[in-house]
Amino acid sequence: MRDKLINLKINGKKYQITVKSNTLLLNLLRELGYTDPKYGCGIGECGACSVLLDGQLTLSCLTLAISCDNKEVITAAGLSEKDQLHPLAQSLIEHAAIQCGFCTPGMIIAGKSLLDKNPNPTEEDVRQYLRGNLCRCTGYAPIVEAVLDQARKSKS
Amino acid sequence: MATYSDCLKGEGTFMFNVVSKKTPRLDAEAKVKGLEKFASDIALPGMLYAVVLRSPYPHAEILRIDTSEAEAMGAVCLTPDDVPDVLYNERGVSIPAKTYRDRRVLPRKARHYGEAIAAVAAESEELAWKALKALKVEYKVLPPVLDPIKAIEPESAQLYERVFFGEEEIAIKNNIACEREITVGDADKAIASSDFVVEEEYELPRVYHFQLETKSAVCNPEPDGSLTIWCTTQSIHNVRILIGSIFGIPLSKVNVKKIPVGGSFGSSIQMNSIIPICAALALKAHRPVKLVSSREEDMYDHCKYPSRIRLRVGVNKDMSIQGVEAEVLVDIGAHQIQAYPLLGSMAGWLVSLYKWKNIKYRSRAIYTNKVPACAMQGYGNPQMNFAVESHVDLICEKCGFDPIEFRLKNHVGIGDEFWGQGPTVRSIIKSCGLEESLKTGSELINWKERGHPINKTGRYRRGIGLARGFHTSSAGAPGPAEVIDYSGATVKVNEDGSVDVLTAVMDLGGGTWDAIAKIVAEVLGLPLEKVSLSPVDTRTTVYDVCTHASRGVFAGGGAAYKAAQEVKRKILEVSSVFLQEHPENLELVFDPKRNDAVIRPKGVPFKSMTLGEVARNAMVTGLGSIAATVSFRQKTCPPSFVTNFVEVEVDTFTGIVKLLRAVCIADCGTPINPDGVKGQLIGSLARYGGYALCEETEYSEQGRLKCEGFITDNKIFTTEEMPFLNNIVVHFTNTYEPTGPLGAKGIGEAAGNSVASAIANAVYNAIGIRFTRLPITPEKVLEALRGKEA
């Protein structure tokens, strides 16, 4: 197994680290203390580990760290500033779209990715885009509502 | 979706300042930022990583485990020889005399595929996996017992010879784990002389909890000989007591931290099987150890109780029920976690639904070589509800009764006795919103327009269905019962008038902690932001049994209410010194202008002190801290009533059933967190929509899960299976529970119990086929449609 030195930016902070060829991005992030991407299945079925990799919605449990050389990762923690919540995060709070919160970091990343691509989604669009992010607590309705409401607000 | 102005009509609600108001979750910011630390997020310096060896056979004796190679790699190994020879039950809710014990930290015989039989810990996860592969196990493979009906035949293999019931060692015969019978009156005679007799058998599947966080633990042996534990649990005190008693550690030296849980739905009422494994490794290694289950391992750890329920009901022409005979068979899998109280509780759910007059209830729990079953949101109630609410529709169809009239005539309601947790936990119902629910719900869904299945044709056929249910709030009772149910809280006033609350009650995601903070704020006349829940552990809190049985708000909040009342009394006492008034002439109220709690002589608003001023004066004058700790048991177990109306669409070409519309009506007394109640109702639509339509963990003939750990092959609801936003309506009935804290009852489990029943009834209304076995998958729909045509 070959180790490789990679350059990686995580939530704005630069890292130069040696990773093994089989290290998963999810594990690397969590070892570095970015514990907001969660392990929910490890096989690409739940979306709890979602991050933005160079702006693209990515399942970090299916991504090898070695493939992220010279890339930028953004996690849910990186969306909100110290005292300023990301507007979608704010919307999720207002719509009571958080219960246990284990799906939440992945859900926010997926929601943001949708709004980046399509600032004007229909309810159908939101349902379709978020269907890979499982939530066992909320029944999804408040999450879908929060994303739609955020889209509406950023238009006005 | 219904807005709050629509659904919060309750008259009582305007009398509160904080309670029943919509407030953002206290932990919301930490959660959206991903900063909340769950068990699997805990990392300690010098920590070892543990992985578990799981049985590749459903039934096999473990003859030998050779750890030499793994140990040579530097791993710490744990085999059945390394754990205390103690048989325990992982759930500390029933009194010891009514608890079956059949489990060892690591067993000498594997009783289901995927059961933990050994474990290793090493410096890295990778090394741990390598060491695990190097373990050599010799098995004696035994024939598996997979079918609960065949399990009781004499030629079937036996899972157990002996187990403990209380302190008594008892023999297990024919894999029958336990049995319960309950008789009221003479059901056989009453049914025989009824005008109509309706009989049917129902079957409910084995489904997996699929809480998003897999079971995890971190254990740290401390220099003073104590053990600190961070783990997924619904009861930190249960983990403390069990770890202490299994490993012989004084309870003052086991410290379990209260941390958030990533969903649970009943799967962590018991101490999860990996926790003592992690503890044993940490004690052996003298190092902190972390153990995180994979999703597949988690699927092999727990599931809902699958049940077969046969009902025979006698009814007269005037719609009055004469008697019921019920036979219940539960396939509990490889261990008895709480089957005995389950059988009692299922009897309770049955008797508390309708006035049967005469009851003959017989129930059996059977051991099989499958994943051990445990409570899952409803504890036997969704199973019983599906049988009874399907059966009620069947009776109405056969006898020509109106389903709403029939329910109104026969339901158990105000003034009747309710069994909250089996025959020993009973109380009289004092609040009930069922009548209002049926009326409002039928209007909201357009019940009268639902039509009859024989008139429905074409590829897509729609149907409307209804079911009503309830669940207990806690297992409170006036006297001693089979079940332990008490809670505790400490409330203390800080020197600036802010307040800390210390409670061991867990929040499984439903918002219990917010409810507790709001109850305390309301009693003390404080704005919510002045009340904080302290980060605590088992060392700093008094006992709470568990967040289960929908008791978080009712019993946990009830204890906080008591403690706040006690603190209020003390505040008035201390204030009397400064205000020169008798405490009885003083009042503690919320002052909206100052947005603070003030103490003043009754009717003399200008002569007042804020709580902060009182606390500060008490400090300066040496009067001391104002605080109280209580341990409190509720004396009642009031049911919350929930009614579900749904509309489905059946595609008769593909067999796919879609949930189009849902009206959820809840009577939970005062909704302390209206958002939380709504969250329970809508979340339950997804979970029990899945129960009705797609979820089941099927087994291969080799005793393995057919889904092999994949969620996709054991599908749960996603965004796309839910009704659209405008088609979900939530309504709260106008009730107030006199025995609950500020009028509240528990909603957690009630929210789900009747959802699947309503869906099945709606499917019948669409295509005229009654499904008696869940889930109603497309294959089953197509098969039934073909059968109907033939």
Ligand code: FES
């Ligand atoms: S953990 Fe990556 S998709 Fe589930």
Ligand code: FES
């Ligand atoms: S909030 Fe618990 S899984 Fe989504």
